Amino acid sequence: MQFTAKDIAFMLNGTVEGDPLAVVNHLAKIEEGATGSLSFLANPKYEQYIYTTNASVVIVNNSLQLTAPVKTTLIRVENAYTSFSLLLEQYNTIKLNKTGVEEPNFIHESAKIGAQPYIGAFTYISQDAVIGDNCKIYPGCYIADNVKLGNNVTLFPGVKIYFDCVIGNNVVIHSGAIIGSDGFGFAPNADGSYKKVAQIGNVIIEDDVEVGANTTIDRATMGSTVIRKGVKLDNLIQIAHNVEIGQNTVIAAQTGISGSTKVAENVILGGQVGIVGHITIAKGTQVQAQSGISRSITEEDKKWGGTPALPYNNNMRSNIVVSRLPDLEKRVNELEKIIKELRKSVD
């Protein structure tokens, strides 16, 4: 893809300052710009780079006042950051704008496919599956019996969705994510072996959710594991059976949530957090990376950290004392000695 400064100014409703025919074919940070780069300047901290950048075109704010000549072509807009973000999105949309049904594929005759699909080669769509409009299902995906996908869903290559799961509109699921695998349910037998508890529920993912690469979301034993509207899950996360994640909650990579726990809305969990099963996490809770939550959090909008988790500031303070524990112990040893002597002299 190749654009002139003039083309871009037209798209962004901006004005060109420099060569309207300057050509760009990729996006770059202003400090890393080279011939053919389109960049932007929004943060005054980076203003110095406008005079040295090799980017061919830079999008800047209307308000920018130059204090020296520049060799790059400028496009002036109301808000350079917003305009550039818009371009990023359009770039991505074009990059990902696949359509058509590639061969070979396996689409069961009973499956229903909506309008304008992209279905990559080696993708499997099973019996009674329903795919909404404008879905992009990349190569090597697996969609089991009776799965429902809403509209504008993107499944990147190799996503696997087990039977009966329901995916909303505008959901994006990255490569290798597994939706609807069996919950980890086994009942002990008298001889120490385990008997599997059948996992017959499903997973429901509501609208506007994004699921990261190689994340696993287990189906419910009965009922549903539910990921509410607008939830964002990073890579390699484990969501166990019958968990519910509230609206607009954000979870960083490698975090694990055990069975039947309910996480409320607008929660933020850092990476590698662990949460035990059968508890509830209140609305607006924030949890520091690597923390372990072993009890319900009932107070809203509080920050937590550590294993087992304490209120964030308490954990910070405890951590500091932990780092001087050897010294603290020595001081107590010393006190005991002194007191022993004191007692002698007092007696």
Add this chain to the structure above:
Amino acid sequence: MQFTAKDIAFMLNGTVEGDPLAVVNHLAKIEEGATGSLSFLANPKYEQYIYTTNASVVIVNNSLQLTAPVKTTLIRVENAYTSFSLLLEQYNTIKLNKTGVEEPNFIHESAKIGAQPYIGAFTYISQDAVIGDNCKIYPGCYIADNVKLGNNVTLFPGVKIYFDCVIGNNVVIHSGAIIGSDGFGFAPNADGSYKKVAQIGNVIIEDDVEVGANTTIDRATMGSTVIRKGVKLDNLIQIAHNVEIGQNTVIAAQTGISGSTKVAENVILGGQVGIVGHITIAKGTQVQAQSGISRSITEEDKKWGGTPALPYNNNMRSNIVVSRLPDLEKRVNELEKIIKELRKSVD
């Protein structure tokens, strides 16, 4: 699938109380039952729901005494919980009862496939592979050269098994699990770079094992990484090269076990546990989630927690004191001040 109360009573050897023609087409918890739901009541705590549930049919104990009229149809059996579990299993068995060989597939002419297979489309079965009877190999699986699968093995979509690995009978492996990838073995060169140590062993998974989604089990450098009979592994677990996991051991999600460690039988490891390499974990050991084990555990049937792990109760007690460490430090500061003054007054 649709059944009448009469059908189900027949299957469970129970008696109908209400409408024998009441129709059900799905399973639900009693408190979530709707028209068409089949539910059960075993726990007296939920007895209230029998009078309000909208489930069409509820399985109850013979011993249940009603204290008010119910609108649902009852099926009375000896043990409602056992009967319902049986139904769950049958439901699952029917759901997963795929058979036949789908096209396109890649099955090497030298591979041997047992009786009654299900082989999904896009599955690859390589040279000299041997597949037992009644195996279900879902779409997009990869079975490398010389891999052996026992009878009644289920590989969900996208399981990858590297060459020479051996899988027992009744093993279930969930989507995205990788069996037999190279152990992480590199020898440092003088210049700071690393030379790969060839990983020529394999993985042996014995009978009745279940492996969770996206779990990885590395092949041995030489010899075998061994998962003994009846082991249950959750999702996103890492089992390194030459590890051995004892019979009926259960491991929760995101736990990692380093190279050559031997975990004995009937061990329970919580989620996100880490175990260093080259140690042994005694029979019946239980480890709390997120713990780190850095030394062998030789005493059997003990509980551990924390990083580095302590006996469970000690760790709990230490954690409590950690939460009041800032206060403890203040108290020591105070004691030092007082003692300084005391010494002065004593001198």
Add this chain to the structure above:
Amino acid sequence: MQFTAKDIAFMLNGTVEGDPLAVVNHLAKIEEGATGSLSFLANPKYEQYIYTTNASVVIVNNSLQLTAPVKTTLIRVENAYTSFSLLLEQYNTIKLNKTGVEEPNFIHESAKIGAQPYIGAFTYISQDAVIGDNCKIYPGCYIADNVKLGNNVTLFPGVKIYFDCVIGNNVVIHSGAIIGSDGFGFAPNADGSYKKVAQIGNVIIEDDVEVGANTTIDRATMGSTVIRKGVKLDNLIQIAHNVEIGQNTVIAAQTGISGSTKVAENVILGGQVGIVGHITIAKGTQVQAQSGISRSITEEDKKWGGTPALPYNNNMRSNIVVSRLPDLEKRVNELEKIIKELRKSVD
């Protein structure tokens, strides 16, 4: 594969002592050797086994002096360990020496494939992809638009590489690894929902890198996530957007590195380590398993441990005191009591 003692002696430039026609068909440890096993003896600690092993052939040092008769056939070489490692490698090379292009596959007409490829069935190579010479791309891989692979690259089954990513020479990527999935970037909206930040950068993996099974490496928001020459990544690792990992750095399983962090060269990170975003880790740093790094490490070649990480020895010392914290607290309680009494008696 089957070899005689004579064949192997020829390959290793060694001399046979015993039956030159002794046949071996697999490799085994000396203590586990059986008929048909080829083994080696390098460590004097294992010398006893030479007299009892059932291995058919054992490679030994020229310098080995027998003190009793042996039933196995010996091959004497200058350095038994080196010779055996060489055999391991050759064994592995033969095992993995696939060639040819299997059907069905999907190779876009614009893709360029180098000399001597192995391309497994169900592999997808997209528009403008470039594959170097001697690449082995196992079944079920996905190589998106405009991806470049160097020479001698091995992608094990089910590797997915998103568009625009660049892979160097001699790179090995294990099954289920995802390269170039979107970075986890979302900007909060006023109503608590999140807006995706388009992720238009790529991943660059330099020469001689190995990536473990089910590891995820996210593409940069802009610019590149970079894995430098000689880096070794274990399984289930998370590398976030815009991270840079320095040359010959080694990272154990389940570790996660957050966005924009720069890890220098020759670093060693244990398993399950977490590193926050936007920091730098100095050259030669070593981090103990399960540690959490929340600040830049600027001093080179130091060891760290714990969460939050302390210098290794300090963390060890603090851990020891943590284990006796309940006792320390009791001692402080006791001191307070004594002092209260002392003060009384002094007053």
